[in-house]
Amino acid sequence: MSDVVDAIIGQWTKERPDVVEDLWPVELFARIQRLARVIDKSAKAAAAAHGVEHGEFDVLTTLQRSGPPYALTAGAFLKASMVTSGAITNRIDRMEAKGLVERVREGDDRRTVRIRLTEHGHEVTRAAFADHLANYAQLLADVDRDLVEKTAEGLRQVLETLGDTPVK
Amino acid sequence: MSDVVDAIIGQWTKERPDVVEDLWPVELFARIQRLARVIDKSAKAAAAAHGVEHGEFDVLTTLQRSGPPYALTAGAFLKASMVTSGAITNRIDRMEAKGLVERVREGDDRRTVRIRLTEHGHEVTRAAFADHLANYAQLLADVDRDLVEKTAEGLRQVLETLGDTPVK
DNA sequence: CTTGATAATCTCAACGTTGAGATAAAAGCA
DNA sequence: TGCTTTTATCTCAACGTTGAGATTATCAAG
Numbered sequence: 001m002s003d004v005v006d007a008i009i010g011q012w013t014k015e016r017p018d019v020v021e022d023l024w025p026v027e028l029f030a031r032i033q034r035l036a037r038v039i040d041k042s043a044k045a046a047a048a049a050h051g052v053e054h055g056e057f058d059v060l061t062t063l064q065r066s067g068p069p070y071a072l073t074a075g076a077f078l079k080a081s082m083v084t085s086g087a088i089t090n091r092i093d094r095m096e097a098k099g100l101v102e103r104v105r106e107g108d109d110r111r112t113v114r115i116r117l118t119e120h121g122h123e124v125t126r127a128a129f130a131d132h133l134a135n136y137a138q139l140l141a142d143v144d145r146d147l148v149e150k151t152a153e154g155l156r157q158v159l160e161t162l163g164d165t166p167v168k
Numbered sequence: 169m170s171d172v173v174d175a176i177i178g179q180w181t182k183e184r185p186d187v188v189e190d191l192w193p194v195e196l197f198a199r200i201q202r203l204a205r206v207i208d209k210s211a212k213a214a215a216a217a218h219g220v221e222h223g224e225f226d227v228l229t230t231l232q233r234s235g236p237p238y239a240l241t242a243g244a245f246l247k248a249s250m251v252t253s254g255a256i257t258n259r260i261d262r263m264e265a266k267g268l269v270e271r272v273r274e275g276d277d278r279r280t281v282r283i284r285l286t287e288h289g290h291e292v293t294r295a296a297f298a299d300h301l302a303n304y305a306q307l308l309a310d311v312d313r314d315l316v317e318k319t320a321e322g323l324r325q326v327l328e329t330l331g332d333t334p335v336k
Numbered sequence: 337c338t339t340g341a342t343a344a345t346c347t348c349a350a351c352g353t354t355g356a357g358a359t360a361a362a363a364g365c366a
Numbered sequence: 367t368g369c370t371t372t373t374a375t376c377t378c379a380a381c382g383t384t385g386a387g388a389t390t391a392t393c394a395a396g
Binding site for chain 1: 169
């Protein structure tokens, strides 16, 4: 059996035999990117069914899994989300308009803004997250469970080596 | 050792113990998405050094590895690139303005447009691709080579099972 | 031939992100 | 207290993609 990436590497091997030795990272990275696209599209559709954008869903779940009081600063999202500050501001703006979250300025530091999940936001998150997990499960329905675990473990080691560690 | 995804799953386990059983796909997918972001950013920077966007670089390499006569139809890019038709048109527009490719209307079907790599496009592609591979190699410099191969193999099986096969 | 359906590409407004800069508050230091 | 630096968030124009629809060409019947 072979996949799209095998085909791509086969083409390079024919057209550019001089770079074949340097193609091994492509075996990993191209597949990661390809799978990311597939997952993204699917997750986007699952979130859209609940009226939220992909990035907004990310904010919702980050808030919910953070536990009580379900409020984080804008800066916390910046570190967690891998997007720029402008994107966070826009997301919060939209989500506030939808009544999913609310900005709360309280505490000693008046520069910080806490983003708090509303009751409505909680409900939407619960429903959307359930669909999200169901969607994930369906994507992997025909994949051997042991293979998933072993591959995930391999990716974790790559992430660690690349320095993608939590809460720096 | 633990990575960002371990931390995320740990949070879910505490806050939503009722969904722990359904979290296993996250172990794989979250890492794929996280790595995809890292790779994307790095690849984007490498391409930008040669004055081309990420998507444009994709068109360039697709053309070069297709071999002589280094020309493909717009439709071929659609199937290969996982983006929409509008994106392809825009990419070609920009690349034509830069002198990287040229639109050629020839052959029996006058609806089709062949996108052909120019001499300048060839040069840029060679240089950018060399940097791209060097960048990839550096990202994986501290990762065990055997781990890369095994993980890539796991991802291939997932892709195959998901039906991402070449040239349908 | 003509009609209808299919196929290939392009158009364009809406959308979310980027990234540099602005604003404002807090902290460090003299 | 004043002054500078740092930190947190927001602003906004530019950018690339999306996705539905328009355009033009080919194919299949009748």
